[in-house]
Amino acid sequence: MTAPLSAAPLAAAERLRIRSGANSGQTAGLAPGHVQANLAILPADWAGDFLRFCQANPRPCPLLAVSEVGDPRLPTLGHDIDIRTDVPRYRVYREGVLMEGPTDILDLWRDDFVAFLIGCSFSFEEALLADGLPVRHIAMNRNVPMYETNIPCVAAGRFGGTMVVSMRPMVPRDAIRAIQITSRFPSVHGAPVHFGDPAAIGIRDIADPEHGEAVPIEPGEVPVFWACGVTPQVAIRNARPPIAITHSPGAMLITDLLNTHLSVL
Amino acid sequence: MTAPLSAAPLAAAERLRIRSGANSGQTAGLAPGHVQANLAILPADWAGDFLRFCQANPRPCPLLAVSEVGDPRLPTLGHDIDIRTDVPRYRVYREGVLMEGPTDILDLWRDDFVAFLIGCSFSFEEALLADGLPVRHIAMNRNVPMYETNIPCVAAGRFGGTMVVSMRPMVPRDAIRAIQITSRFPSVHGAPVHFGDPAAIGIRDIADPEHGEAVPIEPGEVPVFWACGVTPQVAIRNARPPIAITHSPGAMLITDLLNTHLSVL
Missing domain, CATH: 3.40.1640.10 (PSTPO5379-like)
Known part of the structure; x- marks a missing residue:
């Protein structure tokens, strides 16, 4: 930096x-x-x-x-x-x-x-909160829900695997604003990698995250997914x-x- | 300008x-x-x-x-x-x-x-195409589909009414990129105002736009909605x-x- x-x-x-x-x-x-x-x-x-x-x-x-x-x-x-x-x-x-x-x-x-x-992601969550956007797991005092996906990482030598993502549910209007805000922070995961249908990125069960704790998705909200820093731990387990x-x-x-x-x- | x-x-x-x-x-x-x-x-x-x-x-x-x-x-x-x-x-x-x-x-x-x-929106569509993002109605040589919504405009004197939006279907990954690109162009409508469920902004029938021509939404795509320059014509009709x-x-x-x-x- x-x-x-x-x-x-x-x-x-x-x-x-x-x-x-x-x-x-x-x-x-x-x-x-x-x-x-x-x-x-x-x-x-x-x-x-x-x-x-x-x-x-x-x-x-x-x-x-x-x-x-x-x-x-x-x-x-x-x-x-x-x-x-x-x-x-x-x-x-x-x-x-x-x-x-x-x-x-x-x-x-x-x-x-x-x-x-x-x-x-703590860094960009602070920016979301500062902009008045709600962050569900913080409001509920829980760890962020994290999911294994089928999004492939680029392999390098002995390291490879699939991406882990964190999820924050938002109404679309807030999700658009969150995309703008997190795009400014490429060194802390940047913009989301996906929103909406969890199955489209190979998530097994949105109610049962592989890491962290589940949070409810309210009517009118969509799950928004960011690349997660747990991904390297998966690559280490694989390597x-x-x-x-x-x-x-x-x-x-x-x-x-x-x-x-x-x-x- | x-x-x-x-x-x-x-x-x-x-x-x-x-x-x-x-x-x-x-x-x-x-x-x-x-x-x-x-x-x-x-x-x-x-x-x-x-x-x-x-x-x-x-x-x-x-x-x-x-x-x-x-x-x-x-x-x-x-x-x-x-x-x-x-x-x-x-x-x-x-x-x-x-x-x-x-x-x-x-x-x-x-x-x-x-x-x-x-x-x-021609201005930001050019930026989307330049970034390699597909724009369905252009690919199909149709006018963009436009919809009346229930999103209220701020009234000013005798002018008021609801917002008209244009719609471009995209997979979420492309929609996230399109949000980034169009955010750079606030003088030509800027970022989308909504994506996903059309009913959430009062759209009657996504297959039957009030202006322009319908385009298909393929599996895995979501409709993405931008504020539209037809809105002032609605305000003029009302005034x-x-x-x-x-x-x-x-x-x-x-x-x-x-x-x-x-x-x-």
């Missing part, structure tokens, strides 16, 4: 609380206005393929930053970030299988690890690297970047 | 053909790249209300230019335009009733007439001024402006 990075005491304070163990849960609503990010950590010999996978699939995998090999700092996202401690809860995958859920990865860190930070570490869904890295600075317009 | 006005020999040549009587029909596809405009002419004592009606309803009635009282020229739209002769076919309304369809209005012109030129002159649908004023110059982004 080329957005200017300035002191962000709110974000830094939340990271310190997380680092100290005082928050091992969700980050939704913390440090309002600041970009939160999805995390994927891979060994260097898998990082090239994964970087190409993200580059080829910018809607689900918009890269905000990539660390130096073995370096847990992310200076373009925050002055003092240590990716080994600053996420509330991690997921450790071995051979593509989720094995552990630690609150830090100090003991697991290796000098060949590369950290990938990927944009998160089965010896080790990979991600954040736990909803427990994101809080950065010093401002959401408004991600807007391209 | 503040777009720069430069010599437009293609547009000027088409206007001369129209002025000479060699073209008294449609203007679709003529002088590619150039803005075409809807026309409404009213006596000065009705023009203030109509101007306020357009200002209050920019989606259906985006004003490109307003003439000086009694002056048939439109110097911001083209160096040599004479609005009395440069539209292929006119419609003359008396007390809100369509009475005549002349090919010029030299004998009808009055020194208290004011001409209003309103943006036309019943002693005389009002419009263009005949599809027989537009060809201006020297370039469609690309209307884009705000």
Whole structure:
């Protein structure tokens, strides 16, 4: 990201609380206005393929930053970030299988690890709310519903698979406005990839999301679907690297970047 | 409009053909790249209300230019335009009733007439086609289907009524792209006002448009609705001024402006 990075005491304070163990849960609503990010950590010999996978699939995998090999700092996202401690809860995958859920990865860190930070829909949801658009799962205090689809990702080396999408129900007038707003935020998934008929993108049952929690779709509303940052976790499960570490869904890295600075317009 | 006005020999040549009587029909596809405009002419004592009606309803009635009282020229739209002769076919309304369809209005012109030129969807359709998006009625060589809705316009003095919309069927992926593209063109109706269920905006029968010609909606497509420049004709019929002159649908004023110059982004 080329957005200017300035002191962000709110974000830094939340990271310190997380680092100290005082928050091992969700980050939704913390440090309002600041970009939160999805995390994927891979060994260097898998990082090239994964970087190409993200580059080829910018809607689900918009890269905000990539660390130096073995370096847990992310200076373009925050002055003092240590990716080994600053996420509330991690997921450790071995051979593509989720094995552990630690609150830090100090003991697991290796000098060949590369950290990938990927944009998160929290950023555009803040823009939707600021425009007066209702966001159902936030109003209901639920995690956003997420669905496996049949939309193919572009494969890159050992990484490939299908796209995961998040869903927000809206009346068409609001959906049109939401398309305009989210189009300004390509680094946090951008415009929707679909609206309307769930079966058209291979969704099995709109009432039973594979990730997150279901929300009701009221009469006159249509489901609107955005590419989702859970997609890289599916690609990691498919690729089965010896080790990979991600954040736990909803427990994101809080950065010093401002959401408004991600807007391209 | 503040777009720069430069010599437009293609547009000027088409206007001369129209002025000479060699073209008294449609203007679709003529002088590619150039803005075409809807026309409404009213006596000065009705023009203030109509101007306020357009200002209050920019989606259906985006004003490109307003003439000086009694002056048939439109110097911001083209160096040599004479609005009395440069539209292929006119419609003359008396007390809100369509009475005549002349090919010029030299004998009808009055020194208290004011001409209003309103943006036309031809401009954004060109941008859709340039982006590779299919436009059904163009592919079928038909006039766009237009529908009366229950969407209220903001009333202004004696002018009021409901919105007329045009419809283009698209798969959702293309509709999302079309929303992005047309959002850049607020002076030619801008983003859609609705998609999906026609009954939600009071459309009686999607297969039987009140204006233009029906087009099929294929499986997987949804109808997408844009505010339409026929809306002011409905307002004129409702207001019943002693005389009002419009263009005949599809027989537009060809201006020297370039469609690309209307884009705000």
